[in-house]
Amino acid sequence: MGFITDQPLELAALARSVMAPERGGVTSFLGLVRNHQGGRAVLRLEYSAYGPMAEAECARIVDEAQSRWIVAVALQHRVGALEVGDAAVAVVAASAHRDDAFAACRYVIEEVKRRVPVWKREYYADGTVAWVDPTANLQHA
Amino acid sequence: MLAASHATLTVHVLLFASYADILGVESVDVTMPAPATVGAVVAHLRALPGGNQLPPKPLCARNLAHAGVDDAVADGDELAVLPPLAGG
Numbered sequence: 001m002g003f004i005t006d007q008p009l010e011l012a013a014l015a016r017s018v019m020a021p022e023r024g025g026v027t028s029f030l031g032l033v034r035n036h037q038g039g040r041a042v043l044r045l046e047y048s049a050y051g052p053m054a055e056a057e058c059a060r061i062v063d064e065a066q067s068r069w070i071v072a073v074a075l076q077h078r079v080g081a082l083e084v085g086d087a088a089v090a091v092v093a094a095s096a097h098r099d100d101a102f103a104a105c106r107y108v109i110e111e112v113k114r115r116v117p118v119w120k121r122e123y124y125a126d127g128t129v130a131w132v133d134p135t136a137n138l139q140h141a
Numbered sequence: 142m143l144a145a146s147h148a149t150l151t152v153h154v155l156l157f158a159s160y161a162d163i164l165g166v167e168s169v170d171v172t173m174p175a176p177a178t179v180g181a182v183v184a185h186l187r188a189l190p191g192g193n194q195l196p197p198k199p200l201c202a203r204n205l206a207h208a209g210v211d212d213a214v215a216d217g218d219e220l221a222v223l224p225p226l227a228g229g
Contacts, residue, residue: 031229047228050157050221053205054228077228089229109229115207117221118228119158131159132227 003058004049004118006080009087018072018094025098027105031089033082037132041125045132047079047088050117061111065093069100073108077118088120150175150216152182158224163194171220179203180210182220199223 011030019026035042054077062073074092082088089112093105113134120132151172161167164186171185179201186192200223201208214220 048158049228050155050202050223053202053221056205057207113226113229115226116228117157117202117223117226119224120227121158131162131224133159133225134227135225 002055003062003075004051004054004077004079006078009076009078009090011087011090011092014074014076014090015092015094018074018092020072020094022096023072023094023101024096025101026092026094027098027101028093029089029091029105029109030087031109033084033086033088035084037122042084043123043125044081044083045120045122046081047077047118047120049077049079049119053117057116058112061108061115064111065104065108068107069093069095069104071095071100071104073104075108075112077112077116079118148175149173150177150214152177152214153217153219154182154186155219155221157221160195160199160222160224163191164189165191175216177214178210179208179212179214179220182214183210183222186222195222200226 058075062075065073072094077089091105091108093101095101122132123129149172151170154169154171156164156167171182187195198210202221204219
């Protein structure tokens with residue numbers, strides 16, 4: 001299963017992929033398409049990726065988390081056309097105890113946002129379209 | 142290194158999202174004097190029509206891993222110039 005997919009994300013399936021009898025704590029993060037950005041109403045958006053690098057960078061991030069904590073991590077990022085409320089990114093971390101699971105889950109989503117080459121083009125209610133630049137509006141970073 | 146013994150090197154440049162819009166292409170081969178750095182390739186791109194809208198020090202990746210502007214490039218490298226990331 002690749003880290004980057006154009007199919008709807010299935011959180012339950014991702015969770016099952018890392019659940020195991022010795023792992024009693026499972027945390028997840030689901031990032032959804034928001035209906036507003038910088039005060040503007042968002043209708044829908046399109047995610048695109050530099051596929052081969054996005055796959056490689058996701059693999060590196062998961063490896064880092066699994067080296068740093070005793071944890072199993074599942075990660076997927078969706079690309080293509082998404083509607084408001086659709087899941088864009090899903091992270092699941094499973095560990096013997098909750099501390100490692102929470103820490104690893106937080107680490108993975110932060111590193112995904114910082115390092116994985118994915119871009120989004122937002123379509124606004126006023127008919128305009130723009131590439132999102134999180135660095136231009138740090139309060140939303 | 143092999144590239145250093147040649148007069149030039151060619152790098153396969155990939156452009157994405159807003160940067161592909163700026164330059165009007167998603168990929169371009171850049172041939173330049175060897176040795177060269179990531180920053181030198183970017184400077185070459187900024188001299189192309191529309192290229193002055195690229196930042197002088199954009200995020201870049203060499204052969205699928207993040208790279209700094211001072212990193213060396215070799216003949217045959219794939220160099221991606223990455224607009225601000227917006228995943229998650």
